Every structure is written in structure tokens, then in C-alpha cells.
Amino acid sequence: MSGIYIHIPFCKQACSYCDFYFVTRHHQKQAFVDALVEEIRSYKNLEISSESVSSVYFGGGTPSLLSAQQFEQILNALEDVFPLQLKELTIEMNPDDVRPDYLNELKSIGVNRASMGVQSFDENLLAFMHRAHNRSEALRSLEYLSAAGFDTFTVDLIYGNPGQSLEVLNQDIDTLLSFEPPHVSAYSLTVEPQTRLGKQVDLGRIIPPEDDQVAIHFETVVNRLGKAGIQQYEVSNYAKPGHEAVHNSAYWSHVNYLGLGPAAHSFLWDADRNQAQRWSNKPSLKDYLESPSHQKIEVEILTLPALAEERLMLGLRTKQGVGFAELENRYHFSLSDKQKLYLKEKQNLGLVEPQNDRISLTTDGLKIADSIILDLITSA
Amino acid sequence: MSNIRNFCIIAHIDHGKSTLADRLLQMTGTISEREMQEQVLDDMDLERERGITIKSHAIKLDYKHPNGDEYVFNLIDTPGHVDFAYEVSRALKACEGAILVVDATQGIEAQTISNLYQAIEQDLEIIPVLNKIDLPSSDPENVGQQIIDLIGCEREDILIVSGKTGEGVPELLEAIVERVPSPKQITDAPLKALIFDSVFNTYRGSVAYVRVMEGVLKKGDLFKFMANKEQYNAEEIGYLRMDYQPTKELKAGDVGYVIGSVKSLSHVRVGDTITTVKNAADKAIPGYQEAKPMVFSGIFPTNAEEFEDLRTALEKLQLNDASLSYEPETSKALGFGFRAGFLGLLHMEIVQERLDREFNIDIITTVPNVQYEVKLESGETIEVDNPSQMPEVGDIDAIYEPYIKASMITPAEFIGPIMKLCQERRGVYVNQHFMQNNRVEITYELPMAEVVFDFYDKLKSGTRGYASLDYEFIEFRKGDLVRLDILLNAEPVDALSSITHRDKAYYQGRKVCAKLKELIPRQQFEVAVQAAIGSRIIARDSVRALRKDVTAKCYGGDISRKRKLLEKQKEGKKRMKQVGSVEIPQEAFLAVLSMDDEDRK
Numbered sequence: 014m015s016g017i018y019i020h021i022p023f024c025k026q027a028c029s030y031c032d033f034y035f036v037t038r039h040h041q042k043q044a045f046v047d048a049l050v051e052e053i054r055s056y057k058n059l060e061i062s063s064e065s066v067s068s069v070y071f072g073g074g075t076p077s078l079l080s081a082q083q084f085e086q087i088l089n090a091l092e093d094v095f096p097l098q099l100k101e102l103t104i105e106m107n108p109d110d111v112r113p114d115y116l117n118e119l120k121s122i123g124v125n126r127a128s129m130g131v132q133s134f135d136e137n138l139l140a141f142m143h144r145a146h147n148r149s150e151a152l153r154s155l156e157y158l159s160a161a162g163f164d165t166f167t168v169d170l171i172y173g174n175p176g177q178s179l180e181v182l183n184q185d186i187d188t189l190l191s192f193e194p195p196h197v198s199a200y201s202l203t204v205e206p207q208t209r210l211g212k213q214v215d216l217g218r219i220i221p222p223e224d225d226q227v228a229i230h231f232e233t234v235v236n237r238l239g240k241a242g243i244q245q246y247e248v249s250n251y252a253k254p255g256h257e258a259v260h261n262s263a264y265w266s267h268v269n270y271l272g273l274g275p276a277a278h279s280f281l282w283d284a285d286r287n288q289a290q291r292w293s294n295k296p297s298l299k300d301y302l303e304s305p306s307h308q309k310i311e312v313e314i315l316t317l318p319a320l321a322e323e324r325l326m327l328g329l330r331t332k333q334g335v336g337f338a339e340l341e342n343r344y345h346f347s348l349s350d351k352q353k354l355y356l357k358e359k360q361n362l363g364l365v366e367p368q369n370d371r372i373s374l375t376t377d378g379l380k381i382a383d384s385i386i387l388d389l390i391t392s393a
Numbered sequence: 394m395s396n397i398r399n400f401c402i403i404a405h406i407d408h409g410k411s412t413l414a415d416r417l418l419q420m421t422g423t424i425s426e427r428e429m430q431e432q433v434l435d436d437m438d439l440e441r442e443r444g445i446t447i448k449s450h451a452i453k454l455d456y457k458h459p460n461g462d463e464y465v466f467n468l469i470d471t472p473g474h475v476d477f478a479y480e481v482s483r484a485l486k487a488c489e490g491a492i493l494v495v496d497a498t499q500g501i502e503a504q505t506i507s508n509l510y511q512a513i514e515q516d517l518e519i520i521p522v523l524n525k526i527d528l529p530s531s532d533p534e535n536v537g538q539q540i541i542d543l544i545g546c547e548r549e550d551i552l553i554v555s556g557k558t559g560e561g562v563p564e565l566l567e568a569i570v571e572r573v574p575s576p577k578q579i580t581d582a583p584l585k586a587l588i589f590d591s592v593f594n595t596y597r598g599s600v601a602y603v604r605v606m607e608g609v610l611k612k613g614d615l616f617k618f619m620a621n622k623e624q625y626n627a628e629e630i631g632y633l634r635m636d637y638q639p640t641k642e643l644k645a646g647d648v649g650y651v652i653g654s655v656k657s658l659s660h661v662r663v664g665d666t667i668t669t670v671k672n673a674a675d676k677a678i679p680g681y682q683e684a685k686p687m688v689f690s691g692i693f694p695t696n697a698e699e700f701e702d703l704r705t706a707l708e709k710l711q712l713n714d715a716s717l718s719y720e721p722e723t724s725k726a727l728g729f730g731f732r733a734g735f736l737g738l739l740h741m742e743i744v745q746e747r748l749d750r751e752f753n754i755d756i757i758t759t760v761p762n763v764q765y766e767v768k769l770e771s772g773e774t775i776e777v778d779n780p781s782q783m784p785e786v787g788d789i790d791a792i793y794e795p796y797i798k799a800s801m802i803t804p805a806e807f808i809g810p811i812m813k814l815c816q817e818r819r820g821v822y823v824n825q826h827f828m829q830n831n832r833v834e835i836t837y838e839l840p841m842a843e844v845v846f847d848f849y850d851k852l853k854s855g856t857r858g859y860a861s862l863d864y865e866f867i868e869f870r871k872g873d874l875v876r877l878d879i880l881l882n883a884e885p886v887d888a889l890s891s892i893t894h895r896d897k898a899y900y901q902g903r904k905v906c907a908k909l910k911e912l913i914p915r916q917q918f919e920v921a922v923q924a925a926i927g928s929r930i931i932a933r934d935s936v937r938a939l940r941k942d943v944t945a946k947c948y949g950g951d952i953s954r955k956r957k958l959l960e961k962q963k964e965g966k967k968r969m970k971q972v973g974s975v976e977i978p979q980e981a982f983l984a985v986l987s988m989d990d991e992d993r994k
Contacts, residue, residue: 018949200945224915228940249945264948278949291953313953323956330947364917382943384917387959391966 016068016263017091019049020274021076022298025109029143029213030171032205034276034296035074041298045274046083048305050090052273055306057094061281064269066091068101068260075130077110081118088122101126101259108154109146116161125164126258128198129154132171134188135181141174143209155192165256167196172234173227174202175219182230186237193241195256199234200249201227228380235376247331248379265327267320267343275301275308286343289315321346325372326386334366334373348372355392359385395575396462397646399604400520401469401484403509404494405502405861409524413494413556414470420562421454421466424635451590451602451648453632456566464570467604467633467648469589471508476737478865479682480590482511483664486680487589487604487648490518490573492565493540497523497531497553500830501539502861503802509543518573519544520552522565527555535830542828576646583674584608584616584667586643586651591661593712599655602633603667604648606678611642615670616653619677623660624670625653662715684716686734687795687866688741688845689778691722691759691888692748693730695968695979699754700729706752707731710744717744722779726888726972727757727982732779735761738845757970757979759888763841766793766869780890783876786927792892793869795841798823801852803860805831810855818843819894838867842892877902879909880923880930884973888982898924902932912981915939920975 023042024035056062069091071084084104091097103126104119116127131151133139139147146154158166168189172182189197204214204221213219235245243251247265250258263270264280267289272279276296282289294301294308301308315323321344328335340346348356356372359365364378364385374382404410418424454466471484485491491512495501512519521540523533537551552568554561586603593599603610610616610630617624629652631639643649655661663684666677694703711717717740722732735741741761748754764778768790777783799820801811808825812835815822820837827833839848844864852860877898879889889909893901902924909922913936924932947955969976 201941203945224939224941225937231941248943248947261948264952270949272949276950278953280949280952293950293953311953319956322959323952326955326959327947327952330943359917362917380941380943381917381939384939384942387962387966388917390959391963 015064015066015268016070016260016270017066017095018070018072018260018270018272018277019076019087020272020277020294021045021071021073021079022275023078024073024075025078025107025145026143027209029141029209030202030205032207032211033074036298038298039078041302042079042083044302045298046079046086048302049087049274052301052305052308053087053090053094056271060284061271062095065096065098067098068263069097069099069103070101070260071104073105075107075110076104077106077115081115081122084119084124085122099123099125103128103258103260105130106154107145108150111154111157113157113161116157116163120161120163127158127161127163127166129158129166129168131155131168131189133174134185135177138171138174138177138181138185141176142171152188155194159192165195167198167258168192168194170197170199170234171202172199172230173222175221177222177230179229179233182233183237186234190237190241194243196250196252196258197238197243198250199238201231231380245332245376245379248382262331265331267324267327287317289320291315317344318346320344322390325390329372329374329386329389330379330382332373332379334368334371336371338370349393351392352389355389395578395646396464397467397576398464398490398569398573399467399469399488399576399646399648400490400492400517400569400573401471401488401512402492402494403471403505403512404524405496405499405505408494408496408499408502408505409556410470410494413492413522413524413554413562414468416556416559416562417454417466417468417566418452420559420566421456423452423454451633453634453638453648456570458567458570462570466569469604469648476735476740478507478863479684479736480663481508482515482680483587483589485512485515485517486678487587488517489576490520490569492569493519493521493544494524495522495536495540496525497533497536498525498528500532500536500832501543501802503800503834503863504861506543506802506834507800507863507865513544519546520565520568520572521546521550522552522554522561524554524556526553527558527560539828539830539832578645579607580609580645582607582645583672584610584614584669585674585678586610586667587678588618588661588663588665588667590663591715594652597629597652597654599661599712600637601651601653601655601661601667602648603643603651605643605645607645608669608674609642609644610651610667610669612640616651616667617670617673618660618662618665619668619674620662620665620681621660623655625655628652628654684718684736686716686718686778687737687763687841688735688761689764690733690735690741690761691724691727691730691757691779692719692733692745693724693727693757693759693888695755695757697728702752703731703748703754703756706748706754707733709752710747714744716740724759724781724888726886726970726977727759730757734764734778738849755968757982759982760891761845762892763795763845765795765874765892767791768793780876780892781887783890783892786875791871792874794872794874796838796867796870797841797844797864798836798867799839799844799862799864800834800836801860801862802828802832802834803856805833807856807860808833808835811835811852811860814848814851814855815839818848839864840870840872840894841866875926877905877931878925879905880921880925881909881913881972881975881977882921883923884975885925886972886977898926899931902926906932906934909981910934910936913975913977915942916974916976918974 022035102124104124105128107130134148134151136148205211238251242253245251246257269281275294275298278293280291292309292312295310356365360367366373402410450470452468456464456466469484471481552565585607586605588601588603590602612630614627629639630643631637632649664681668674694700707719716736719731719733767777768774770790815837820839823836825833825835873895874892875895877891877893878885906922906924919938920936922934923930
């Protein structure tokens with residue numbers, strides 16, 4: 014096991030754009046932590062828990078709604094079951110939950126990376142997103158975070174919001190850069206159907222910005238962060254050298270990961286590495302509390318050809334791309350002549366990097382990665 | 394006096410013909426309550442769904458009159474759409490009487506009138522019936538007056554019926570006995586049997602539905618089709634019940650079927666005459682015509698690998714539908730497919746839908762067009778049913794296009810919109826004729842090409858659904874016509890070419906370009922969309938290049954979602970057609986058809 018993801022399904026309120034699983038029944042937090050410990054223990058002495066773990070990621074929901082003691086309880090259980098050799102231990106936080114003593118406690122139990130869900134510093138946008146925090150809380154949280162002295166931290170930003178001007182985006186970037194973040198995740202707003210935003214768009218009450226407009230935002234983010242030394246290394250992820258996310262990068266290169274907690278996803282190669290499985294836990298805290306280790310649903314078996322396709326899909330979203338040797342060795346896959354020809358054409362258009370040992374997209378290519386990936390896969 | 398009565402039902406779509414027919418079957422005990430499935434005679438799924446009859450049907454009913462006499466009724470159900478006017482005329486020919494069914498809530502429609510006139514011309518006894526009198530909105534008084542004006546009958550001749558409740562149906566059955574003449578039973582003359590329909594049976598081959606006009610056909614007789622002289626043995630003959638009911642002979646006056654191991658339906662042609670080889674009739678029953686396609690369209694498999702499946706499917710469809718014609722066609726844009734000819738737009742839609750439903754083949758159809766006669770500079774005249782085959786402008790002396798005479802019946806308040814529509818479609822006004830009930834029959838001569846697009850829909854929407862349409866081909870007339878080509882990134886897309894009147898070419902070119910701009914998804918490069926006449930570009934537009942197309946988040950749970958989306962996109966991409974480097978969705982090939990969408994809003 015190389016990564017463990019733990020889903021903390023509690024939130025103060027629903028953000029308008031978010032379709033992750035969460036509940037607002039905060040009195041169940043301790044019951045949840047106990048159930049989580051039970052789920053962790055159910056893996057004890059299985060083959061799955063013999064592999065060393067290099068990253069643990071608490072995501073949500075809102076992990077910062079748990080106390081440091083509760084995290085400690087979870088980490089102790091993990092320590093007991095899995096051989097932890099952590100390079101990275103991340104907790105996602107919301108600005109309104111962060112106090113210096115809380116950060117210090119987290120640091121003392123081994124958390125070395127904080128992920129701050131700022132999204133924007135603009136009051137109007139924060140209200141539009143229905144975030145629980147305001148501008149001053151966002152600023153304060155980053156001040157605390159800079160002072161806390163984690164090995165590294167990351168800040169989330171959302172751009173391409175309806176009505177968001179380039180000026181407002183630039184202000185958000187200015188403010189963000191003043192905290193010298195080693196890592197930034199900047200996402201263009203995605204309208205998910207099962208969200209309040211999705212419903213409003215359906216009803217025509219909100220009109221998402223034109224792609225051309227979002228493209229300008231995207232370019233602005235890439236350029237400005239890049240100038241500050243925070244380089245794009247994946248479609249939505251930017252880092253100073255050496256600060257790239259360990260855990261999230263594992264998803265893109267088919268490293269085994271185990272998801273714990275309701276709605277968490279897992280991915281695991283078979284022992285002979287001829288296929289892999291992906292599954293998720295049921296998104297229901299109620300069921301989870303009753304039987305934490307029996308929530309496996311949506312089990313998918315992925316064959317090598319499917320995995321190869323998926324690896325291309327994920328790898329081409331990263332600046333590093335995918336190596337030909339890796340494709341051959343891990344997936345017994347090599348590009349067809351038509352695919353090579355396609356890449357050559359795209360190389361001439363400046364969308365694909367000219368390289369002999371791997372495929373990767375240029376910054377321009379990344380902007381239309383979905384289209385290029387689809388073309389590449391279907392031109393086999 | 395014979396106890397046979399052969400009759401058909403003339404009605405407009407929705408006027409309740411099939412329901413009434415069902416009731417006749419039920420009340421004569423031809424089918425039991427248990428077998429009753431609504432609209433028994435419309436046995437194609439498509440017919441039931443659309444509530445229309447596509448093929449003719451016939452069924453033999455036994456009727457016991459209240460006075461104790463027993464009768465044989467042959468009910469011949471006729472197609473109810475203007476595309477099938479010829480089939481209707483042949484079905485009428487097989488009858489001595491016609492039940493004219495008029496919806497008492499709606500009044501008489503154009504097509505009913507045209508079929509009625511045909512029936513009167515063929516000397517059929519008409520039994521007028523007002524249907525749907527169970528509905529509160531029925532207006533038997535006024536609609537009855539329309540009937541009186543039209544056929545000159547007395548009010549007391551009109552029967553009042555509800556196919557739904559069965560009210561008045563016993564009286565109708567008695568009226569059929571009393572009013573419809575029994576057929577002349579000339580059995581000592583040479584055989585003349587009229588084919589009014591044919592179906593293909595996988596095990597038996599083609600089955601001809603016939604009305605014996607004169608003479609006798611015996612089982613085992615050697616017979617021939619008079620139009621093509623093909624000879625067969627009457628292996629099985631019989632009556633048309635719910636199933637085939639074999640018998641030893643069919644005599645003058647009878648309606649039944651003939652099976653002669655006829656392999657291809659093309660030998661069994663509606664309207665042809667069957668006679669025995671021995672003691673053959675010297676003249677066929679008049680009125681036979683070869684089915685002539687009026688509307689043409691390209692049919693291509695979405696997936697090139699399904700070309701052979703498509704061929705097989707068309708062959709099978711043709712077995713049951715002799716009026717469908719097709720030949721292979723190759724398009725640069727769409728690959729291998731077929732150019733098919735149809736009786737009309739409805740016929741085309743039916744074929745397309747059957748390909749999809751019954752054969753599960755995904756097809757792309759091109760914009761329908763009519764057949765043109767092109768007189769070349771060389772003096773030669775050629776027929777062109779495919780715009781991409783239109784000769785170069787310099788080689789053309791003149792182009793002639795088919796004209797139809799269209800008659801439309803409408804409440805008087807809609808005269809304006811109808812005239813406007815006909816003028817826009819290059820119509821030539823002929824006359825108008827006021828009828829009872831503030832209704833008007835308007836007659837125009839129109840280029841057929843202007844009607845095959847969306848004329849009928851426009852007519853309906855412009856008259857809140859009230860107007861009805863009937864038309865017939867009149868002649869070819871010279872027209873100032875040009876071929877309008879569409880180019881994508883400077884490459885012509887043959888399947889998007891159309892033939893249009895010169896005055897309309899600019900407007901249409903602009904519209905098609907705008908529509909394509911809307912339909913063609915943004916690609917990684919800009920796509921220039923142009924309309925041209927010959928080498929002259931008359932309209933242009935462009936699909937801007939894709940600037941952003943990438944999913945924002947792709948972590949644990951997002952990955953399977955992204956994968957599923959990718960699978961869907963892969964399927965979607967298969968349905969796109971590649972022209973040069975440009976990908977075109979299927980809908981684009983009908984862009985010309987739907988280009989008036991905005992106008993409708």
C-alpha cells in the first residue's frame with residue numbers, strides 16, 4: 014500500500030459547487046472515529062496491509078472538524094495495522110476552523126502538510142460558493158499556517174466563477190502569493206449536476222462563463238504562479254520544486270491506495286499485476302457506523318488494456334507525462350502507428366512536447382487535454 | 394343475389410377508422426373479446442404507435458343479419474396518408490362500397506375528400522358515418538351538413554356511430570348489407586384478379602392479396618402476373634381471416650390471398666392483374682402503375698462496418714414494401730451507403746425508423762430531395778436524384794423540377810398564413826373554394842422540392858393543426874435552380890450539397906452555415922464553414938478553436954467517473970464523421986432540414 018485516503022464526512026454547510034459526500038450531524042463525530050478505527054483494524058494481518066505506506070491523506074468533508082485527539086486515535090490505529098513510512102501526512106482544513114494551538118497539536122502528532130480550502134479571498138465569491146468562511150478568516154488562516162511551520166502546505170483556489178472578472182482573479186492571486194505558498198491547487202469551477210450550483214444552472218438562474226473566458230483565467234493562473242516559481246505540474250496543481258503532492262501524484266501513476274471511511278475509493282493491483290481492482294465504500298455514514306468494514310461497493314476489475322488507457326488519461330494530465338518504457342513494462346502497451354502520427358501532428362502544433370522516451374503535453378496542450386486524450390485513445 | 398359485400402373505410406388520420414374497424418370485427422364475432430388488441434388491423438408496432446395505417450389490410454367477416462340471413466363481408470383497410478394515394482386507389486378498386494368516416498368533432502379533411510372523390514369516380518356506394526359522437530365536443534349538425542354538401546346525400550342517410558362505445562355499429566352493419574351492392578359474379582369469364590396488396594412471408598415467399606373481379610382461380614392453377622408475365626402455380630389460395638384460411642377456389646366477388654412461391658416481392662405489384670395461363674384474360678384491369686419514388690435520400694451506416702447489415706436490412710424491407718427503391722451510393726463524407734427512393738416523406742421516415750427499430754442499425758440520412766430532369770448542353774436529358782451528381786454549371790442547359798398540385802382545407806381564418814407559406818415556397822395560386830362551416834379549400838401548384846422539406850409541419854403549425862393537405866404530381870417545369878455546396882475548411886462535403894432556387898440560395902447558404910456552426914463541436918483548430926455556388930463563396934462562418942477542454946479534478950473517486958465519461962465520449966466519437974480533419978456530428982447532415990428552427994420559436 015502506498016497511500017491511504019481517509020474521508021471525514023462532516024461539514025458545517027454545503028458549498029454550492031461540491032458533490033462530495035458529507036453530513037452535518039456533528040454529534041456523530043466520535044462514533045465515526047471509532048468506526049473508522051474498526052475499519053482500519055479489519056485490515057490487520059491481511060496481505061493488503063503488508064505493503065509500506067508512504068502517504069496518508071485526510072480529505073472530506075471537512076477534516077478540520079475533528080480534534081487533534083481524534084486524529085491521534087486514528088493514526089495510532091493506522092500505525093498498529095500498516096507499516097507506516099510516511100513521507101507525507103496531509104489534512105484538509107477550512108479557514109474558519111484554524112487556530113494556532115490546533116495547528117501546533119496537529120503538527121505534534123505528525124501532520125506535515127496542511128491543505129487550506131481558501132477557494133477565494135473575495136467576499137462575493139465566497140458567498141456565491143456558500144463557503145463557511147469569509148475573507149478575513151481566509152487571511153488569518155494563512156497567517157497562522159505560515160507561522161505554524163509545517164514542512165509544506167497547499168492552498169485551494171477556484172477560478173472561472175460566473176461573473177468573476179479577471180481583475181478579481183488577479184486580486185485573489187496577489188493575495189495568495191503574498192503568503193508564498195509552496196503548493197497551490199487551482200481548479201476551474203466545475204458544475205456538477207447533483208449540487209445547488211448544478212440545479213441553478215439547470216434552471217437558468219446562473220450562467221457559467223464561456224470556455225474562452227475560463228481559458229483566459231486558466232492562462233493567468235498558470236503564468237502568474239509560474240512567475241512566482243510555483244510551476245504547473247498537473248492540470249490543476251502547482252508547486253515549488255520538491256513540494257509536489259506525494260499522495261495525489263500517486264493517484265495518477267496507479268500506485269495502490271486504500272480509501273477508508275464512507276464514500277472513499279480504493280485502487281489495488283492484483284498480486285501478479287495482470288489486473289487491478291477499484292472500489293468504493295458506500296456513501297452512507299449511517300451504514301458505516303453499523304458495519305464499518307462491509308461497505309465495499311462498485312467493485313471494478315480493470316484489465317491491462319483498460320489500465321493502459323487510464324494511465325494515458327491520467328499521465329497526460331501531468332507535465333511529466335508517461336514514459337514509453339513504463340507503458341511497455343507495466344501495461345504491455347505501445348502506441349500504434351496512427352497514434353504516433355497523431356502525436357507528431359500535435360507536436361507540430363505545439364500541443365505535445367517533442368520527446369523520444371515519453372509523451373507529455375505542453376502547457377497549451379494541457380488546456381485541451383481531454384480532447385487530445387480522447388483523440389489519442391480513439392486513433393488506435 | 395350474392396351475399397358478399399366488399400367495402401373499405403375512408404377516413405382521415407385520427408378520425409377513428411381503426412377503432413371502428415375493430416368494433417366491426419368484434420360485433421361480427423370475427424375475433425373474440427380475448428383476442429382483441431386495440432387496432433387489430435394495424436399490426437406493425439409503428440402503425441399502432443403512430444395510429445396510422447401504412448399497409449393495406451383485408452379481413453373476411455361473417456355477419457348474421459337480424460332477419461337470419463348470413464353474409465360475407467370483406468373489409469379492406471386502406472393506408473391513410475397522402476404518400477400512399479396509389480395504394481388507396483387500388484384498394485378502392487377492389488370494393489363496391491365505402492364507409493366514409495368523419496370525426497364529428499373535426500369535420501372533413503383534404504385527404505378524405507381526395508380519397509372520397511376517387512371512390513365516387515370508381516362508382517362505389519358511399520355510406521357516410523359520423524364518428525366519435527360520444528365526445529362532448531362533437532358537432533353532428535354542422536359536420537353532417539359538410540357531408541351532405543360533399544356527396545349530395547340526405548341527412549337521414551348519415552349514420553351516427555361511436556367506434557369507442559359501439560353505439561350505432563349494429564345499424565352500420567345492416568346498412569352495409571342494404572346499401573353496398575353485391576359484387577357481379579361473372580364466373581364464366583377468364584380470370585381477372587386485382588392485386589391490392591402484397592406481403593412477404595419468410596416461409597411462403599410473397600403473398601398476393603387479391604380481389605377476384607371475374608372468373609375463378611382454383612388451387613393448383615398455373616397463373617401469371619399480367620404486367621411482367623411471370624408464371625407461378627397457385628400453391629395455396631384462401632380467405633383472409635385473422636390467419637390465412639385455405640380454400641379450393643376463389644370466385645368472382647371474393648377477396649383472398651394467393652401463394653405461388655413467388656420469391657421476390659418485385660413480381661407481385663400492387664395494381665397488377667392475375668390471370669390463369671390457360672384461358673387467359675386478354676386485358677388487365679386498368680389503372681396499374683409502377684410505384685414511382687418521389688423523394689430521395691442517402692442512407693449511410695453510422696458505423697462503416699454495418700454496410701452489409703444495412704444492405705440486408707434494405708433487402709428485407711423491400712420484400713414487404715415494393716415501393717421502396719435503392720441503389721448503392723458512395724459519399725466522400727459518409728462512405729458507402731445507399732441512395733433510396735420513397736413515395737413521400739412519411740414513407741421515408743417509416744423506412745428510417747424501421748431500420749432503426751427492426752434491424753437496430755444506426756444510420757445517417759441526408760437531406761431529402763426530389764428528382765430533377767436536367768437538359769444538358771449536349772442535348773441529352775438526364776435524371777438527377779442526388780445533388781452531388783448535378784453536372785457542372787457549364788454543361789447544363791436547363792433544369793426541370795417536379796411540380797405538384799396541393800389542395801389544403803382549412804378554417805377560413807387561416808387562409809392568410811397558408812397563402813404566405815405557399816408564396817414563400819414558390820407556389821402558384823390556382824383557386825380557392827368555400828365550403829360549409831367556414832372552411833376553405835385552397836389549391837396551389839408548388840415545386841415538390843419545396844414541399845418535401847418541412848412544408849407539412851409548417852402548414853400544421855401555421856393553422857394550429859387544423860389544415861389538411863393532399864397533393865398529386867402534375868408535371869416537370871423549368872426552374873432557375875442551382876447546386877449549393879457546403880465546404881468545411883475548404884473541402885466540399887458532398888452529403889451536404891443541396892439543390893435550391895437561385896433566389897433562395899444566399900439565404901439558405903447563410904442559414905446552413907450558421908446552423909453548422911452551432912452543430913459542429915469546437916475542435917482543436919478553427920473550422921471554416923462556407924457555402925458556395927460553383928466556385929463562388931456566398932456565405933461563410935467559422936467554428937472557433939477549442940480553448941479549454943480539460944477536467945479540473947482527477948483524484949481517487951474522480952478517476953472512475955472520468956473513465957466512464959471517456960467511454961461515453963469514445964462512443965460519441967464513433968458516431969462522428971470525419972471530413973478531412975474535421976469531425977461532424979450526424980445531426981449536421983440534416984442541418985439544412987432543421988435550419989428553420991429559430992423561425993419557429
